Amino acid sequence: MGAVGEELMKLEKMQGINAREEKILVLVRLRPLNEKEIMMNEAADWECINDTSILYRNTLREGSTFPSAYTFDRVFRGDCSTRQVYEEGAREIAFSVVSGINSSIFAYGQTSSGKTYTMNGILEYSVADIFDYIRRHEERAFIVKFSAIEIYNEAVRDLLSTDTSPLRLLDDQERGTIVEKVTEETLRDWNHLRELISICEAQRRIGETSLNEKSSRSHQIIKLTIESSAREFLGKDNSTTLAASVSFIDLAGSERAAQALSAGARLKEGCHINRSLLTLGTVIRKLSKGRNGHINYRDSKLTRILQPCLGGNARTAIICTLSPARSHVEQTRNTLLFACCAKEVTTKAQVNVVMSDKALVKHLQKELARLESELRTPAPVSSSSEYAALLKKKDLQIEKMAKEIRELTKQRDLAQSRVEDLLRMVGNDDVSGKDIKTSYSKLQARDGLEYEGSPSETSSVADFRGRDIGGKSFNNPQYYDGDSDDGKRFLDSQSGQSGTTTALAMAEDSDDCKEVQCIEMGESVRDNGLSPLAINNGEFRGIPFTVSNDGNIGHGLISTPVSGNREAHQIQNNSTNGQPEQGLHEVRRTNVHSTSSPYSNDACSKVTADVSSSRSLQLPRSWSCRTNFPTELSPDRGEATPPHAFDKSFPGRPEGLGRKLPQLDFTGGLVRLDSQSSIGSARSTKTSADEDITRLDAFVAGLKKMTNSEYGKELPEGQVLEDGQGLDFLKNTNYVGGEALQNGLVTSDWKEEFQRQQRMIIELWQTCNVSIVHRTYFFLLFQGDPADSIYMEVELRRLTFLKQTFYYGNSAMDDGRKVSFSSSTRDLRRERETLSKLMQKRFSEDERKRLFQKWGISLNSKRRRLQLISQLWSDPKNMNHVTESAAIVAKIVKFAEQGQALKGNFGLSFITPPQKSRSFSWRNNRTSLL
Numbered sequence: 042m043g044a045v046g047e048e049l050m051k052l053e054k055m056q057g058i059n060a061r062e063e064k065i066l067v068l069v070r071l072r073p074l075n076e077k078e079i080m081m082n083e084a085a086d087w088e089c090i091n092d093t094s095i096l097y098r099n100t101l102r103e104g105s106t107f108p109s110a111y112t113f114d115r116v117f118r119g120d121c122s123t124r125q126v127y128e129e130g131a132r133e134i135a136f137s138v139v140s141g142i143n144s145s146i147f148a149y150g151q152t153s154s155g156k157t158y159t160m161n162g163i164l165e166y167s168v169a170d171i172f173d174y175i176r177r178h179e180e181r182a183f184i185v186k187f188s189a190i191e192i193y194n195e196a197v198r199d200l201l202s203t204d205t206s207p208l209r210l211l212d213d214q215e216r217g218t219i220v221e222k223v224t225e226e227t228l229r230d231w232n233h234l235r236e237l238i239s240i241c242e243a244q245r246r247i248g249e250t251s252l253n254e255k256s257s258r259s260h261q262i263i264k265l266t267i268e269s270s271a272r273e274f275l276g277k278d279n280s281t282t283l284a285a286s287v288s289f290i291d292l293a294g295s296e297r298a299a300q301a302l303s304a305g306a307r308l309k310e311g312c313h314i315n316r317s318l319l320t321l322g323t324v325i326r327k328l329s330k331g332r333n334g335h336i337n338y339r340d341s342k343l344t345r346i347l348q349p350c351l352g353g354n355a356r357t358a359i360i361c362t363l364s365p366a367r368s369h370v371e372q373t374r375n376t377l378l379f380a381c382c383a384k385e386v387t388t389k390a391q392v393n394v395v396m397s398d399k400a401l402v403k404h405l406q407k408e409l410a411r412l413e414s415e416l417r418t419p420a421p422v423s424s425s426s427e428y429a430a431l432l433k434k435k436d437l438q439i440e441k442m443a444k445e446i447r448e449l450t451k452q453r454d455l456a457q458s459r460v461e462d463l464l465r466m467v468g469n470d471d472v473s474g475k476d477i478k479t480s481y482s483k484l485q486a487r488d489g490l491e492y493e494g495s496p497s498e499t500s501s502v503a504d505f506r507g508r509d510i511g512g513k514s515f516n517n518p519q520y521y522d523g524d525s526d527d528g529k530r531f532l533d534s535q536s537g538q539s540g541t542t543t544a545l546a547m548a549e550d551s552d553d554c555k556e557v558q559c560i561e562m563g564e565s566v567r568d569n570g571l572s573p574l575a576i577n578n579g580e581f582r583g584i585p586f587t588v589s590n591d592g593n594i595g596h597g598l599i600s601t602p603v604s605g606n607r608e609a610h611q612i613q614n615n616s617t618n619g620q621p622e623q624g625l626h627e628v629r630r631t632n633v634h635s636t637s638s639p640y641s642n643d644a645c646s647k648v649t650a651d652v653s654s655s656r657s658l659q660l661p662r663s664w665s666c667r668t669n670f671p672t673e674l675s676p677d678r679g680e681a682t683p684p685h686a687f688d689k690s691f692p693g694r695p696e697g698l699g700r701k702l703p704q705l706d707f708t709g710g711l712v713r714l715d716s717q718s719s720i721g722s723a724r725s726t727k728t729s730a731d732e733d734i735t736r737l738d739a740f741v742a743g744l745k746k747m748t749n750s751e752y753g754k755e756l757p758e759g760q761v762l763e764d765g766q767g768l769d770f771l772k773n774t775n776y777v778g779g780e781a782l783q784n785g786l787v788t789s790d791w792k793e794e795f796q797r798q799q800r801m802i803i804e805l806w807q808t809c810n811v812s813i814v815h816r817t818y819f820f821l822l823f824q825g826d827p828a829d830s831i832y833m834e835v836e837l838r839r840l841t842f843l844k845q846t847f848y849y850g851n852s853a854m855d856d857g858r859k860v861s862f863s864s865s866t867r868d869l870r871r872e873r874e875t876l877s878k879l880m881q882k883r884f885s886e887d888e889r890k891r892l893f894q895k896w897g898i899s900l901n902s903k904r905r906r907l908q909l910i911s912q913l914w915s916d917p918k919n920m921n922h923v924t925e926s927a928a929i930v931a932k933i934v935k936f937a938e939q940g941q942a943l944k945g946n947f948g949l950s951f952i953t954p955p956q957k958s959r960s961f962s963w964r965n966n967r968t969s970l971l
């Protein structure tokens with residue numbers, strides 16, 4: 042065998058070693074708190090507990106649905122140097138390039154988390170190592186080429202060229218996607234490298250965001266291509282060359298635009314950045330599930346260029362950079378979720394050999410000989426014990442899945458039976474609920490825009506789409522400043538940005554941006570300066586009930602002693618004032634003692650009435666708010682109803698019918714309050730939105746749909762649940778609905794469990810852009826009755842499903858309509874707009890003024906109502922905020938009146954259930970009571 046043969050053998054051996062699948066190496070680097078964070082007294086919530094695990098240690102958030110510990114190939118704490126990150130993590134991957142293996146190192150993370158800081162170091166250490174290797178291998182001739190591009194606003198730019206025109210991407214059959222005409226410099230030495238790097242730094246788009254003065258606004262890809270050949274064969278026709286490249290990819294920040302407080306150009310960049318990153322996330326997610334089906338590499342320039350690094354012929358390491366600050370917890374989690382997916386992705390790198398024709402022929406002859414010999418002596422079949430082990434493993438898998446299916450079916454059936462009971466209870470023996478649906482179908486919101494079969498309502502729909510204002514075409518509804526003197530003045534969409542992301546969304550007219558914007562629009566408003574809500578003896582025992590005419594939210598709670606007279610409800614006034622105000626409406630229909638309340642104005646009475654619209658139940662173990670309402674619909678809603686008039690106890694939640702107004706819509710919307718359906722124009726201010734905020738049939742249909750739907754049954758295509766996350770957590774809850782309740786086995790810690798679930802639900806509402814009307818109804822209706830557990834569970838299931846669906850960029854189906862994160866964001870924005878219009882009707886000018894002041898909104902600013910509504914429900918961790926938000930929304934949507942109306946519509950009635958069965962099903966036994 043000559044030298045060529047040896048060379049070939051060596052290469053084949055290398056190919057044999059490397060041409061195998063391996064998982065992407067995932068490294069996590071936690072940076073220390075920066076000066077700004079320290080100045081702001083930020084807490085560092087993340088800790089690397091060993092070399093592979095990172096822990097979230099904020100015990101205050103124990104109710105979170107997220108896992109608190111994450112494990113990766115390697116994690117680096119804040120005091121680790123970049124050299125350590127390189128040597129203990131990225132080096133092996135980067136260094137493969139000298140052996141002819143493609144490799145790539147990514148940095149992924151939110152702005153200011155240290156991507157550029159890390160990648161600059163990694164690049165320099167890698168090049169130093171490569172140069173060192175070259176120096177030590179004089180027998181080979183090396184060529185090192187350097188190129189650098191950035192992807193800025195979905196355009197590819199050459200960072201080594203002064204020509205800023207975008208470069209085209211071409212598809213090459215052999216090499217995949219290549220960047221046309223990109224400059225490639227042959228590296229001479231270390232100084233040359235430094236020079237090129239500083240050119241790139243000067244050319245790269247950098248901007249200032251609120252979190253980073255020098256924020257990289259583009260994705261940067263620096264590529265080193267290394268070719269090497271044995272010197273002795275140089276120039277000969279049987280020479281072979283190893284050719285591979287290593288890419289250093291410094292991605293732009295993965296944060297949401299809202300978090301970085303981006304606006305204008307920054308926002309537009311954010312849109313593009315996030316489109317690329319969204320596609321990257323989708324690609325990684327799909328790859329992590331295996332390579333089945335279409336992978337959408339071509340959806341962004343970034344993924345197109347990086348295709349070989351993502352599941353192709355390359356070894357890849359991803360360094361996820363994190364900030365430990367508490368204020369960045371959401372982004373940190375997103376980064377970790379991305380990292381979790383990435384660690385499941387496999388690539389298949391192999392040595393890339395460029396052969397001369399003669400060498401290739403020789404190589405093929407050898408390969409042929411090897412295959413022929415393999416055919417003659419086939420490899421021994423695996424032993425039967427191996428087969429048996431495999432079979433056993435599969436059997437176990439099947440058994441586990443069957444168990445899960447049984448469990449889910451049981452839960453679904455249980456929920457289904459509750460729905461059927463509900464349907465029976467509303468006066469329909471046909472549990473299919475067909476009649477109910479028919480009767481109310483005309484009121485059913487369809488696609489959030491129209492009301493089916495209601496021409497008068499649909500005719501009032503104002504179409505603002507595509508309207509041309511001042512040369513600018515907006516797809517969004519116009520804003521009228523109802524608080525201004527003329528009341529209907531169109532506002533420039535860019536003015537009055539304060540506190541709303543909507544204004545930012547409208548500020549951009551880039552088509553590209555619109556869709557992505559919706560994804561980015563978060564609800565950034567946090568600090569609303571709420572006064573603390575008094576909690577009853579440190580416990581949350583009831584529901585908030587009012588907005589007072591001084592603009593304060595009533596801090597009263599309607600509470601029920603855990604034991605004692607169920608009718609001895611008391612409105613506990615936690616105000617500091619303690620003096621009754623004029624306009625206080627006594628809640629007479631129960632034995633409620635209306636203590637002096639500064640909050641008890643008309644609004645107060647409405648919300649309290651709403652609470653009171655639920656029938657009192659005898660459920661001694663319940664800690665929740667107990668409220669009463671009459672057995673018959675009184676034409677006078679304020680009419681007192683003596684408690685004995687409905688002295689029928691019911692151990693489930695009959696009050697739920699009166700209280701469960703919201704449509705538990707799959708889309709997260711109670712009813713979509715679309716501006717088009719209600720307040721799109723000055724003319725249409727008095728439309729269906731006013732009257733048709735909620736419908737019971739919609740709620741029932743929603744419930745039924747939920748119990749029949751995918752929640753918990755299956756996740757959307759390609760969706761994965763993180764460890765300890767998703768549906769499993771429900772199994773850990775103290776489930777007291779269903780059987781446990783029927784058997785009277787109400788657990789004593791249900792109260793605690795309820796609060797935990799409530800917290801989770803409130804957070805998930807925010808994450809999933811759930812309608813704030815829905816949030817309000819659900820929050821006010823489900824107050825901790827043990828029988829609420831089924832509803833809590835279904836809601837949790839639904840929200841978890843939505844969250845997962847959205848996280849992976851998927852859409853969920855609802856009545857044939859696709860719901861995605863962006864569409865839910867849009868719906869929520871529209872709902873807020875609608876509520877802001879209605880606010881003018883529901884609150885007097887004085888009340889509005891006081892609310893604005895209380896919520897820190899300048900009385901001179903524009904779109905004050907929208908600003909206020911935008912703040913509502915924006916701080917899920919702050920229970921005071923939540924309760925006050927609910928009170929305001931409740932007043933706007935006439936929550937109280939809805940309860941009464943529904944009671945009248947459906948003639949709710951309850952009977953005492955047989956003591957034995959303690960059934961909590963709905964009864965259609967109107968005559969027994971009325």
Ligand SMILES: Nc1ncnc2c1ncn2[C@@H]1O[C@H](COP(=O)(O)OP(=O)(O)OP(=O)(O)O)[C@@H](O)[C@H]1O
Pocket residue numbers: 071072073075119150151152153154155156157158159253255256257258292293294295362
């Ligand atoms: N591990 C670290 N140790 C010390 N300082 C760090 C570390 N990581 C980042 N920094 C500092 O934090 C600041 C932000 O870092 P860097 O610019 O690398 O963030 P980035 O993630 O690239 O942000 P962007 O996405 O906005 O470009 C810089 O001043 C950097 O020096």
